[in-house]
Amino acid sequence: MQNVISFIKTHFASIAALLVAAMLAASFVLPVQAQALEVERWTAKGNADGDSVTVMGATPTRVTWQGQSAEDESVTGVSIELPDGSTVEPENVKATVIAGLDRLEVASQATVDGATVTVALDEPAPVGALIMVECNRTLLPGEGGSFGLAGSYTTIDGQTHDMPATDKVIDVVGKSPSEQLANWLNQQEWVKAWNSNKFLHLFFDPAIISTSVPALFAGWLVSLGVVVVSFPLAIPLGLLLSFLRMAKHRLPRAIGATYINIVRGTPLFLQLYIAYFGLPLMGVQLDPFAMGAIVLIMNSSAYLAEIFRAGIQSISQGQFEAARSLGMNGMQTMFFVIIPQTVRRVIPTMTSEFILMYKDTSLLAAVGVTELMMYAKTITAATGNVTPYIVAAGFYLIVTIPLTKLINTMETRMANGRRKHKKGPADRSITSAASVVPDSDAAVARSIRMSETFAGPASQLDATTTQLYDDARRNGNHISH
Amino acid sequence: MSESNHDGVVLNGEAVDTGPASASGAGAVGAGAASADASGASAASNEIVVRIEDLRKSFGDNEVLRGIDLDVHRGEVVVILGPSGSGKSTLLRCVNLLEKPTGGRIFFEDTEITAKKTDINKVRAKVGMVFQNFNLFPHLTAKKNVMLAQQKVLHRNADEAARIAVEQLEKVGLGDRIDYKPSELSGGQQQRVAIARALAMDPHVMLFDEATSALDPELVRDVLSVMKGLAKGGMTMIVVTHEMGFARDVADRVIFMDGGFIVEQGTPEDVFDHPKSDRTKDFLGHIS
Numbered sequence: 001m002q003n004v005i006s007f008i009k010t011h012f013a014s015i016a017a018l019l020v021a022a023m024l025a026a027s028f029v030l031p032v033q034a035q036a037l038e039v040e041r042w043t044a045k046g047n048a049d050g051d052s053v054t055v056m057g058a059t060p061t062r063v064t065w066q067g068q069s070a071e072d073e074s075v076t077g078v079s080i081e082l083p084d085g086s087t088v089e090p091e092n093v094k095a096t097v098i099a100g101l102d103r104l105e106v107a108s109q110a111t112v113d114g115a116t117v118t119v120a121l122d123e124p125a126p127v128g129a130l131i132m133v134e135c136n137r138t139l140l141p142g143e144g145g146s147f148g149l150a151g152s153y154t155t156i157d158g159q160t161h162d163m164p165a166t167d168k169v170i171d172v173v174g175k176s177p178s179e180q181l182a183n184w185l186n187q188q189e190w191v192k193a194w195n196s197n198k199f200l201h202l203f204f205d206p207a208i209i210s211t212s213v214p215a216l217f218a219g220w221l222v223s224l225g226v227v228v229v230s231f232p233l234a235i236p237l238g239l240l241l242s243f244l245r246m247a248k249h250r251l252p253r254a255i256g257a258t259y260i261n262i263v264r265g266t267p268l269f270l271q272l273y274i275a276y277f278g279l280p281l282m283g284v285q286l287d288p289f290a291m292g293a294i295v296l297i298m299n300s301s302a303y304l305a306e307i308f309r310a311g312i313q314s315i316s317q318g319q320f321e322a323a324r325s326l327g328m329n330g331m332q333t334m335f336f337v338i339i340p341q342t343v344r345r346v347i348p349t350m351t352s353e354f355i356l357m358y359k360d361t362s363l364l365a366a367v368g369v370t371e372l373m374m375y376a377k378t379i380t381a382a383t384g385n386v387t388p389y390i391v392a393a394g395f396y397l398i399v400t401i402p403l404t405k406l407i408n409t410m411e412t413r414m415a416n417g418r419r420k421h422k423k424g425p426a427d428r429s430i431t432s433a434a435s436v437v438p439d440s441d442a443a444v445a446r447s448i449r450m451s452e453t454f455a456g457p458a459s460q461l462d463a464t465t466t467q468l469y470d471d472a473r474r475n476g477n478h479i480s481h
Numbered sequence: 482m483s484e485s486n487h488d489g490v491v492l493n494g495e496a497v498d499t500g501p502a503s504a505s506g507a508g509a510v511g512a513g514a515a516s517a518d519a520s521g522a523s524a525a526s527n528e529i530v531v532r533i534e535d536l537r538k539s540f541g542d543n544e545v546l547r548g549i550d551l552d553v554h555r556g557e558v559v560v561i562l563g564p565s566g567s568g569k570s571t572l573l574r575c576v577n578l579l580e581k582p583t584g585g586r587i588f589f590e591d592t593e594i595t596a597k598k599t600d601i602n603k604v605r606a607k608v609g610m611v612f613q614n615f616n617l618f619p620h621l622t623a624k625k626n627v628m629l630a631q632q633k634v635l636h637r638n639a640d641e642a643a644r645i646a647v648e649q650l651e652k653v654g655l656g657d658r659i660d661y662k663p664s665e666l667s668g669g670q671q672q673r674v675a676i677a678r679a680l681a682m683d684p685h686v687m688l689f690d691e692a693t694s695a696l697d698p699e700l701v702r703d704v705l706s707v708m709k710g711l712a713k714g715g716m717t718m719i720v721v722t723h724e725m726g727f728a729r730d731v732a733d734r735v736i737f738m739d740g741g742f743i744v745e746q747g748t749p750e751d752v753f754d755h756p757k758s759d760r761t762k763d764f765l766g767h768i769s
Contacts, residue, residue: 316614316616318612318614321610322610322612322617322675323618324605325579325605325608325610326605326606326629326630326634326679327602327630327634328634332633332634336629336633337629
């Protein structure tokens, strides 16, 4: 976004330079051709934040018209057509007459009809005077554009002349609908009342909300993009790590455990910094987005590995034995027997992990990825208002809350699904019991998630998981042969 | 679970259920291991399918098997009895290396399965095993349970695997349950699916590890009758069970284990009616 602004800045600087050059050229040529009124100025004052050149639409600015009357002309009135859609209040229109070196006190009456500003001088201006009309607090059209000059002037003999042609233009940068909405909001009484409360103004400014939402939307898409690319890639890596972690041989097991412990034991923020500052030193130049995604993948895969391990080890040893006794090898057993059963149990926890990763994309702001957080930070820095952060919170929540609900739904369905038998009980002793069974899909799924999500004191559910781990370990639950 | 009570109920069930079968089973036993009776009941040949030599297995300091020697002949039904912790299940699980022996050697047909270079998966494909807890794959229907290993291990195509699966399921009396998930089946039905799953691999020997112990008494009967049918069909079987009635009716040889040793073995009559060892007498006295 700043790139765009700076581009426009330079763009307009050069246009302004051209204008100045044209004016200089005109001032040399004018005296020679001075037979009728010449337009000397047709400008609007820059009104963009921290920028004296750019003219924003729908934002108060001062439009200045200045005409040099000819040596035989005495002007009594000027009518200027502002760009269509402009608004200005008559009391903000001011006329000034300068004859030679003297600024004359001339009373004038201004009327505004639509976008046409008409100034009638109470006394005719002296011949050859310079006449200046300033329209303060003018709102130029919000959609922007390049506007030339039209209008007319009246001389003392009662004649009305068309405004002489000029190639001077006012370039107005358009405002987005949301910026226009913000401007509109700022003029509303209830908004003014709302904003008079300091807290509401700083945290929930309606105008800033209306401008932040579309600006942050772009960042939200980047955040979503990072996680949508990273998460699916973290899954196979996590699976691989969980296999290493459970390997029969000591070396792969040590490698897996070391990786998982280091990644889970250090802050993601630190990992990002190591990659962000370390890779360039190694001569590896990576796009911030790609680098951020890689770090997230590597980080998340360590967490997923533990989730998968908990899931796989929650499957009873009998399943491994049954598959192996049929002659299936370790890989076949894993992929056709164990993992399909694990999926149901780990999906809620994986969804939690997805939520965590999504929230963690905010850290990428620190390493130059222009995601949601970065946008919010930029706007907050420019406005000195916390509202963009609140809007950012909204953008995080519209993803995380539905996903959290989804997790609950899945867990409930899993717990209830166990009791449902679509074909009815085949026999009177259905072996599987309801959700209370300690190693049912539902109970295991929830205990895995609880143990992953909270590192707090061991709950009942944690105890179940620990039990499962212990059982699995006792049974030597390795991928053997 | 009270063992004696459980077995008592089952014995009664057996007696009611399979009068004629009992007679023919007894005939087979009476005729000895080497010959078949008229009803075509199991008959062991001289060909050795499984040979176990001085098998030892320890879990840490706990020595569970202390030198077991056992030959199982083709077509022979060997029933292993013994109290809990006697090592009978461990012995069975060593035969397909679900437990790795700490000493001794095991041969399956011509292969020494305890040798390092042996591809154990190939051997396991020919050794069917039925577990106490069925261990059906809960995410697959009965048919898919029976199909999976056929396709992955024997590389049968889906059509052939499905055909064999349906055939085997019909044989165990579950032709109307092929598309049910294990959770929709009773324990007895699940165990019969497990048997069909093992049989679909065309095993040369079947291992039954307390196949009926987890079942409600009235469901035991169906599973036992399937096992009897198998035995009659000439399948080589090693059966760990507490079902004395089954042992008496179907076994060609009964082995009594205790403390990691084979204490006594012989025909069902030898072991049940004329036990030599006090330990055996004690055990049989407790359960009957």
